[in-house]
Amino acid sequence: xxxxxxxxxxxxxxxxxxxxxxxxxxxxxxxxxxxxxxxxxxxxxxxxxxxxxxxxxxxxxxxxxxxxxxxxxxxxxxxxxxxxxxxxxxxxxxxxxxxxxxxxxxxxxxxxxxxxxxxxxxxxxxxxxxxxxxx
Amino acid sequence: xxxxxxxxxxxxxxxxxxxxxxxxxxxxxxxxxxxxxxxxxxxxxxxxxxxxxxxxxxxxxxxxxxxxxxxxxxxxxxxxxxxxxxxxxxxxxxxxxxxxxxxxxxxxxxxxxxxxxxxxxxxxxxxxxxxxxxxxxxxxxxxxxxxxxxxxxxxxxxxxxxxxxxxxxxxxxxxxxxxxxxxxxxxxxxxxxxxxxxxxxxxxxxxxxxxxxxxxxxxxxxxxxxxxxxxxxxxxxxxxxxxxxxxxxxxxxxxxxxxxxxxxxxxxxxxxxxxxxxxxxxxxxxxxxxxxxxxxxxxxxxxxxxxxxxxxxxxxxxxxxxxxxxxxxxxxxxxxxxxxxxxxxxxxxxxxxxxxxxxxxxxxxxxxxxxxxxxxxxxxxxxxxxxxxxxxxxxxxxxxxxxxxxxxxxxxxxxxxxxxxxxxxxxxxxxxxxxxxxxxxxxxxxxxxxxxxxxxxxxxxxxxxxxxxxxxxxxxxxxxxxxxxxxxxxxxxxxxxxxxxxxxxxxxxxxxxxxxxxxxxxxxxxxxxxxxxxxxxxxxxxxxxxxxxxxxxxxxxxxxxxxxxxxxxxxxxxxxxxxxxxxxxxxxxxxxxxxxxxxxxxxxxxxxxxxxxxxxxxxxxxxxxxxxxxxxxxxxxxxxxxxxxxxxxxxxxxxxxxxxxxxxxxxxxxxxxxxxxxxxxxxxxxxxxxxxxxxxxxxxxxxxxxxxxxxxxxxxxxxxxxxxxxxxxxxxxxxxxxxxxxxxxxxxxxxxxxxxxxxxxxxxxxxxxxxxxxxxxxxxxxxxxxxxxxxxxxxxxxxxxxxxxxxxxxxxxxxxxxxxxxxxxxxxxxxxxxxxxxxxxxx
Numbered sequence: 001x002x003x004x005x006x007x008x009x010x011x012x013x014x015x016x017x018x019x020x021x022x023x024x025x026x027x028x029x030x031x032x033x034x035x036x037x038x039x040x041x042x043x044x045x046x047x048x049x050x051x052x053x054x055x056x057x058x059x060x061x062x063x064x065x066x067x068x069x070x071x072x073x074x075x076x077x078x079x080x081x082x083x084x085x086x087x088x089x090x091x092x093x094x095x096x097x098x099x100x101x102x103x104x105x106x107x108x109x110x111x112x113x114x115x116x117x118x119x120x121x122x123x124x125x126x127x128x129x130x131x132x133x134x135x
Numbered sequence: 136x137x138x139x140x141x142x143x144x145x146x147x148x149x150x151x152x153x154x155x156x157x158x159x160x161x162x163x164x165x166x167x168x169x170x171x172x173x174x175x176x177x178x179x180x181x182x183x184x185x186x187x188x189x190x191x192x193x194x195x196x197x198x199x200x201x202x203x204x205x206x207x208x209x210x211x212x213x214x215x216x217x218x219x220x221x222x223x224x225x226x227x228x229x230x231x232x233x234x235x236x237x238x239x240x241x242x243x244x245x246x247x248x249x250x251x252x253x254x255x256x257x258x259x260x261x262x263x264x265x266x267x268x269x270x271x272x273x274x275x276x277x278x279x280x281x282x283x284x285x286x287x288x289x290x291x292x293x294x295x296x297x298x299x300x301x302x303x304x305x306x307x308x309x310x311x312x313x314x315x316x317x318x319x320x321x322x323x324x325x326x327x328x329x330x331x332x333x334x335x336x337x338x339x340x341x342x343x344x345x346x347x348x349x350x351x352x353x354x355x356x357x358x359x360x361x362x363x364x365x366x367x368x369x370x371x372x373x374x375x376x377x378x379x380x381x382x383x384x385x386x387x388x389x390x391x392x393x394x395x396x397x398x399x400x401x402x403x404x405x406x407x408x409x410x411x412x413x414x415x416x417x418x419x420x421x422x423x424x425x426x427x428x429x430x431x432x433x434x435x436x437x438x439x440x441x442x443x444x445x446x447x448x449x450x451x452x453x454x455x456x457x458x459x460x461x462x463x464x465x466x467x468x469x470x471x472x473x474x475x476x477x478x479x480x481x482x483x484x485x486x487x488x489x490x491x492x493x494x495x496x497x498x499x500x501x502x503x504x505x506x507x508x509x510x511x512x513x514x515x516x517x518x519x520x521x522x523x524x525x526x527x528x529x530x531x532x533x534x535x536x537x538x539x540x541x542x543x544x545x546x547x548x549x550x551x552x553x554x555x556x557x558x559x560x561x562x563x564x565x566x567x568x569x570x571x572x573x574x575x576x577x578x579x580x581x582x583x584x585x586x587x588x589x590x591x592x593x594x595x596x597x598x599x600x601x602x603x604x605x606x607x608x609x610x611x612x613x614x615x616x617x618x619x620x621x622x623x624x625x626x627x628x629x630x631x632x633x634x635x636x637x638x639x640x641x642x643x644x645x646x647x648x649x650x651x652x653x654x655x656x657x658x659x660x661x662x663x664x665x666x667x668x669x670x671x672x673x674x675x676x677x678x679x680x681x682x683x684x685x686x687x688x689x690x691x692x693x694x695x696x697x698x699x700x701x702x703x704x705x706x707x708x709x710x711x712x713x714x715x716x717x718x719x720x721x722x723x724x725x726x727x728x729x730x731x732x733x734x735x736x737x738x739x740x741x742x743x744x745x746x747x748x749x750x751x752x753x754x755x756x757x758x759x760x761x762x763x764x765x766x767x768x769x770x771x772x773x774x775x776x777x778x779x780x781x782x783x784x785x786x787x788x789x790x791x792x793x794x795x796x797x798x799x800x801x802x803x804x805x806x807x808x809x810x811x812x813x814x815x816x817x818x819x820x821x822x823x824x825x826x827x828x829x830x831x832x833x834x835x836x837x838x839x840x841x842x843x844x845x846x847x848x849x850x851x852x853x854x855x856x857x858x859x860x861x862x863x864x865x866x867x868x869x870x871x872x873x874x875x876x877x878x879x880x881x882x883x884x885x886x887x888x889x890x891x892x893x894x895x896x897x898x899x900x901x902x903x904x905x906x907x908x909x910x911x912x913x914x915x916x917x918x919x920x921x922x923x924x925x926x927x928x929x930x931x932x933x934x935x936x937x938x939x940x941x942x943x944x945x946x947x948x949x950x951x952x953x954x955x956x957x958x959x960x961x962x963x964x965x966x967x968x969x970x971x972x973x974x975x976x977x978x
Binding site for chain 1: 609610612615648669680681682683684686687704705706707709710713718720721722959960961964965966967
């Protein structure tokens with residue numbers, strides 16, 4: 001498998017914050033058509049157990065989660081409801097909960113248990129300590 | 136001009152027959168562009184009347200149509216005049232209606248079917264609607280006019296936006312106003328002008344205020360409420376003379392007293408405007424006489440609104456006018472050629488001079504067999520009465536407390552059955568009376584304002600199979616915002632399910648993911664020595680499973696139980712607690728440094744200012760808790776900001792003790808009875824950052840003037856002199872407003888500190904997750920709280936003292952701690968947005 005490498009920036013480049021603008025106007029990027037391209041986004045150790053971190057995979061923002069059982073999950077970075085930063089959410093074996101309004105999304109199919117639009121999921125796996133997300 | 140349009144925009148003309156340019160539609164002319172006239176036009180258009188009629192509206196005022204009811208709000212400065220526009224000039228143009236604003240109609244030639252206007256034009260009509268409304272009644276007084284029918288400068292009616300504007304301009308320049316008329320309009324004017332800082336006196340000819348709506352007892356109570364606002368009321372007297380001569384200098388009353396005044400507002404009632412009808416030869420008594428089809432004695436001329444007299448009644452309220460407009464539109468458009476208006480039962484709910492008033496039907500018994508129930512509480516400013524005739528509600532008057540108005544209105548309008556115990560009409564008795572309240576709610580009434588869930592939405596969820604309150608809340612999100620509507624949601628669910636509600640076993644659990652109530656959970660945690668959230672789940676969760684939504688509550692509980700011995704797991708914390716800042720809607724954070732007691736120094740302020748500039752903080756705001764909030768901070772900037780600030784965290788993000796507000800106490804205040812500032816600083820020092828079931832806000836004030844709002848805090852301390860301090864608990868001024876309960880009066884700051892600690896610990900150990908003190912104290916009862924924290928056994932008190940001390944000892948400033956050494960890799964990595972992506976239109 002050939003890996004397209006995109007560096008996770010050391011210091012993330014963030015545009016200066018504008019007061020009170022939710023990230024709804026920001027696209028989570030077009031997913032590549034077809035089977036997708038794997039990208040190394042960082043190391044598994046970058047994501048503490050039970051938490052999530054945001055990365056860019058091939059120009060697409062993704063949130064990657066490492067659950068306490070060791071499993072990896074990746075979703076779009078912005079909550080479909082109001083653009084909340086999903087990587088800052090809380091997780092358990094079944095769902096991801098957005099920090100802004102506590103909408104929950106199932107890992108199994110991305111469907112919201114609270115009535116929001118479903119969240120987009122991306123395949124993610126570990127490869128020799130590296131975190132690989134396919135978008 | 137109100138509701139005006141830019142110059143040069145022409146009116147859209149609407150011709151039905153474009154082929155030869157001849158408009159074949161009937162001509163409908165409406166005389167009067169107030170709420171009644173415009174409403175008739177709207178109703179006609181709604182029934183497709185735009186194709187039947189070429190509509191022309193004459194309005195004496197140059198403005199579009201505006202909401203006259205709201206003029207008192209404009210006068211009070213609560214609404215901008217632009218916000219009360221109902222139909223702007225553009226609206227008429229857009230709907231093909233010709234508006235002749237600022238043109239007065241002189242008379243109608245009913246034989247030639249032509250309208251003669253003051254500007255010399257004539258306008259032919261096929262159907263004509265009179266909606267000339269009413270004008271202020273100006274009682275006769277000497278010296279009221281300065282020649283030529285001009286009111287003396289400083290004298291105002293209160294009827295139009297121009298009156299209102301003139302009063303606002305005058306209010307800015309003068310100090311004393313006399314309002315003639317103690318009815319609804321007069322009292323509204325009085326209250327509004329008082330809000331502009333004027334000294335207000337009301338002169339009312341009747342023997343009690345609002346004598347149209349209230350009985351004498353109710354009027355007396357209203358007078359008391361009005362006077363408590365600082366408005367002077369003179370009853371049962373008339374104004375006979377206006378002191379001039381160049382402008383208003385005062386008024387002379389019938390009993391000879393002289394009141395100084397720079398302004399005189401006349402709100403002594405309204406009179407229908409009938410001149411056009413009279414000059415046109417139509418039948419006029421008090422108003423323009425109409426039949427049940429709102430027709431005058433000319434078959435093609437109708438009248439609606441305040442100028443119309445129907446079955447001997449004149450209506451001055453908006454609801455009957457709406458009904459009339461609907462009937463008339465049905466008739467004119469042929470939608471219902473048999474439509475008839477049979478009069479209105481008038482019910483009204485309003486706020487008069489800050490007092491809630493609702494009236495409907497009669498205000499006192501009229502027959503021997505009428506039942507009359509009165510509840511009068513002059514001290515509270517509450518006076519409630521109902522009149523029941525033949526088991527039907529025929530009248531109700533509610534003053535000062537209108538909670539029952541929805542139910543009473545329905546009973547009054549529809550003649551719905553009344554409770555056998557008549558007192559239930561006016562007060563909720565404890566046993567099951569809430570069902571009445573819930574049943575009467577209309578389906579489209581919003582139950583949960585945060586998430587926009589209506590009663591119907593909840594009923595649908597129940598009908599759709601949700602069998603428990605929790606299931607309905609999950610399905611609809613009702614009650615999942617601020618949570619203040621949870622009790623109502625529960626009532627609606629129980630009502631909708633007709634009692635067939637599954638008892639939510641989880642309702643008693645501390646968190647949804649661990650099936651134990653709080654006392655059992657604490658016991659299990661202690662017994663099994665569970666020191667981390669994952670250990671709790673493994674030992675006590677169903678099948679050892681984690682639950683995301685339970686983690687935050689468990690983290691809080693473990694910190695309460697174990698203090699410093701709690702085993703930290705960052706993933707079990709809410710994001711705010713992970714990064715010690717409050718997440719905002721755009722994924723940025725707010726930073727609030729500790730500012731004990733709201734006291735700061737120039738050096739601190741300088742540092743905050745430097746930090747705000749260095750990190751390009753988009754907004755710096757003074758909070759309600761007497762601190763400074765830096766909003767819009769990027770997550771990755773947090774540690775740097777903390778280091779540069781060099782100040783501890785203010786805990787403005789956690790379910791924890793947040794802030795202690797203080798007033799300036801004895802150091803500078805002339806009135807201070809105790810050193811509230813120092814006590815506030817000491818309280819904040821002792822209890823800083825203490826985690827609890829929900830946030831805790833405190834305040835200390837140096838006297839009962841309550842400048843730092845101690846009466847509405849979770850813990851509020853009030854100096855009452857002689858070294859004594861009152862301690863209030865369970866107050867709130869958030870989604871709920873509640874005055875705290877007086878827990879005890881103690882005689883030293885040290886005693887305040889000890890009692891506060893005991894109360895906090897009792898609350899921490901016994902309250903449900905996210906249960907604020909204002910729910911907790913009423914739930915367990917003040918007597919129970921007192922029994923424990925004041926009269927508990929020495930062992931109980933020692934346990935409470937030790938418990939709070941354990942948490943106090945475990946305190947470390949999170950900013951100092953994590954700022955230096957992140958708790959987890961990437962603790963302060965940004966989560967959004969990582970890259971500038973091309974912006975796509977939001978779908």
